[in-house]
Every structure is written in structure tokens, then in C-alpha cells.
Amino acid sequence: MIVNDLIEKLGLKLVSGESGVTKEVMGGYVCDLLSFVMSHGSKGNVWLTVQVHPNIIAVAVLLELSCIIVPEEIEIEKTTIDKSNIEGIPLLHSKYNAYELCGKLNSLGI
Amino acid sequence: MKIFVDLHIHTALSPCADNDMTPNNIVNMAKIKGLDAIAITDHNSCENVRACIEVGKAIDVIVIPGMELQTKEEIHLICLFKDLNSAQEFQKYVYKRLPSIENVVELFGQQLLFDSNDNIIGYKRELLLSSADISLDDAVSNVKKLNGVCIPAHVDREAYSIINNLGFIPDYLNLRTIEVSKKYNGKYGGFRTITSSDAHYLIDILERETCLNPPIRSIEEILNIL
Numbered sequence: 470m471i472v473n474d475l476i477e478k479l480g481l482k483l484v485s486g487e488s489g490v491t492k493e494v495m496g497g498y499v500c501d502l503l504s505f506v507m508s509h510g511s512k513g514n515v516w517l518t519v520q521v522h523p524n525i526i527a528v529a530v531l532l533e534l535s536c537i538i539v540p541e542e543i544e545i546e547k548t549t550i551d552k553s554n555i556e557g558i559p560l561l562h563s564k565y566n567a568y569e570l571c572g573k574l575n576s577l578g579i
Numbered sequence: 580m581k582i583f584v585d586l587h588i589h590t591a592l593s594p595c596a597d598n599d600m601t602p603n604n605i606v607n608m609a610k611i612k613g614l615d616a617i618a619i620t621d622h623n624s625c626e627n628v629r630a631c632i633e634v635g636k637a638i639d640v641i642v643i644p645g646m647e648l649q650t651k652e653e654i655h656l657i658c659l660f661k662d663l664n665s666a667q668e669f670q671k672y673v674y675k676r677l678p679s680i681e682n683v684v685e686l687f688g689q690q691l692l693f694d695s696n697d698n699i700i701g702y703k704r705e706l707l708l709s710s711a712d713i714s715l716d717d718a719v720s721n722v723k724k725l726n727g728v729c730i731p732a733h734v735d736r737e738a739y740s741i742i743n744n745l746g747f748i749p750d751y752l753n754l755r756t757i758e759v760s761k762k763y764n765g766k767y768g769g770f771r772t773i774t775s776s777d778a779h780y781l782i783d784i785l786e787r788e789t790c791l792n793p794p795i796r797s798i799e800e801i802l803n804i805l
Contacts, residue, residue: 502653504710508678522738524708527686 470494470579472536472559475515479573481538482562484545486553492535497579499567503528510534515579517567521545526552534558540567581792582615584801585785586643587657587732587758587775590619590627593647594688594708596779601697602630604781609640613787616641616801618659618775622707623649623673625666626692632663633695643798647732648673649708650715655732655739657758657775658722661799665725672721676712679705715741719752728805730756733777735763742767756805771805 473490476483483490495513500506501520510516512533518525521543529537536559539545545560553560563570588605589596609617619631619642628644635642644666645659660666681704682690690703713721719729731741731748734757741748741757748754748767756771763772778784793800 502710504649504651504653504678507680507709520738524738530686531683 470577472515475536475574475577475579476561478577479563479570482542484539484553484560484562485550486536486557486559488554489536489557489559492559494535494579497571497574499571507531515574517570519543519567521549523548523552525549526556526558529558530556536561538563538570540565540570580794580796581790582796582801583613583785583787584616584618584789584791585609585614585776585778586616586618586645586659586730586773586789587620587647588617588778588784589621589647590631590693591689591691592621592624592627592703592707593779594622594682594684594690594706596621596688597781598689598691599781600779602627602634602693602695603697605784606631606634606638606640606642608781608784610638612784614640614785615796616643616798617784618643618645618657620645620647620657620659622647623677623709623711624703624707625663625670626703628666629663630693630695641796641798641801643801646670646673648713648718649710649739650713650718651710652715652744653710653739654715654741654744656715656718656741657730657732658718658727659730659802659805660722660725660727661802665727668725669722669727673711673713677705677707678709678712680709682706715745715749716752719754728756728802729754730758730773730805732758733760734767735759773805
């Protein structure tokens, strides 16, 4: 499954980072402590987080994550959006909260 | 006596800071802006502090040794010390508890080490933008043991703020001062508030905006107020 499939199947909104929507999704991770994600996240993960500052893009690039979903349509900082476009990391919005999103991702087999 | 300060300034050792944040540039800029005292507060490190202190001595700007610790809870805590030795003791404690993730220069930026002539004497290998495996409680307790002062950084900002990450400032920590931005709306009662620049670029260093009134112009008396 690629990021674009997730967008369609979960009704996500692509905020930015469109050039990365063909990335392969491999597993998921939920965590809001960036240091923890840096140590425990895996390549290809879809990352659910409420953090919206630009460092999330750096972490996503470092770990080669497939995309970032920000739940509950929390407003994302402009610098983060700009960075995601430069780095090609899809930033996605969902109206659901992280818990609900996990359930939905699970039922998709992620 | 009234003095003007900026107690949160990064050097180019912090990977997110501009490479122009050298000891001479920072301290001279502080002098030009009419500041009496500054604190050098790089992420999880104080390795450029000595060089800044030397420049400060030559042009009569007080340089307070410090660091901006990132705790386990991803809270940014300004830690200020009375002398370089105490700061270095604390740095030893922090370095033992930083994850050994190597810096990726293209992603995070360079981590430059300087001498007092702004010569680059090294590059810090371990990424300083990580959380130390130190809880907020332990951080405060260990800084106090070294007779230092802790100031939660940019509490009214969303990222890395004690308020955002914990929801409140624990009473039992007995913190007296919190750092707020210029847009602060006075929400958190019971604390002295201080505005600092968190300068990552020379231009961001404060003008004569934050004023303290210690009995004499010394690091010890400044820390006693905070």
C-alpha cells in the first residue's frame, strides 16, 4: 500500500509534501516524543503525532518514514508545511483522533 | 543596580543555530546592544561557554555559563550556573544520558566548537537535539545541587514547553522564574517572568528589553534573583 492509497481509503486530506505520495507504507507508529520516535520508529512507518513543529519533518527524513498524519485536524505550522514540500514528506490531516486512526489503519492491515 | 540581560542565546554548537553565532559575534553583538549580561545556552551542552566567557572578560560583558537541557519529557529547561566548573559538572551528567545518535549535518545543521578567536576547533559528533534520559525532577534537583538555577524555557510556546508537555508547572519543584515570549498574555500567576531571545541568529539577540536589579553586577547576584 502506498501513501496515496491511505489518503483515499481513510479520507485523509493531503496538506503538503505531495511529491511523496507514492512512498510505500510499512507499519505505523504513534508517539509525540520525537526522541522516542528517533529511537523506535522504523522505515516506511506512517507516523501519527500531534506535534506540528518543523522538527517532525527532520525526524521523518532521518527514519525514512512514509508520511505523517496529524489527527483532529490540528493546525500545522507554516514552516513545517514548507519543509515537508522541500523534503517530499506527505503531511496529512484527519478529523479522527490518533486512537481512532490506529483502529482504522489496523483494519487496513497496516 | 539596573542591568539589561538576555539569558537564552545559542552558539553554532546548537545545530539549529546559524554558523555566525560565534563567541566574538555573540558577545560583541550583546555589547553593541547595550547588554550587561548574557547566558550561553546551547542544547544539552556548554562546550562553547569558555570561549564566550573569555571574550566577555575582554569587553566587560558578563557571560553566564548555561545550557538548554531537553528532558525526557521533551521539556526545554534553561540551566544557569555560577561558574564554568559547575556547568561542566552538569554537562558530564547530561552527556552520560544522551542517546548516541550521530548528527546528520544535512538534516539538523552543523555543531561547531570554537576557541575564543572564533577558530573552529571541532565538530560535535553526537546529535545535541535529543532528549537526555533525565526527568524534569532529576534535572531540577541536580542543577540545584550545583547551586544553579532552572528556568523553564518559552513556556507560552507550543513546542518543548513545560506547560504544553506536562499541562502545568509542578509546585514541588519550587521554580521561581519562567521564560515567556514577547507575546505573553500573563496567564501563569505565581512566577517571575523573564523574556529572553532564544537567539539562533545574531539579529535576534535582545535589545535592552529585559531588566534585572541585582545589588551588584555579578553572576551570583543575578542567579539569586531568578
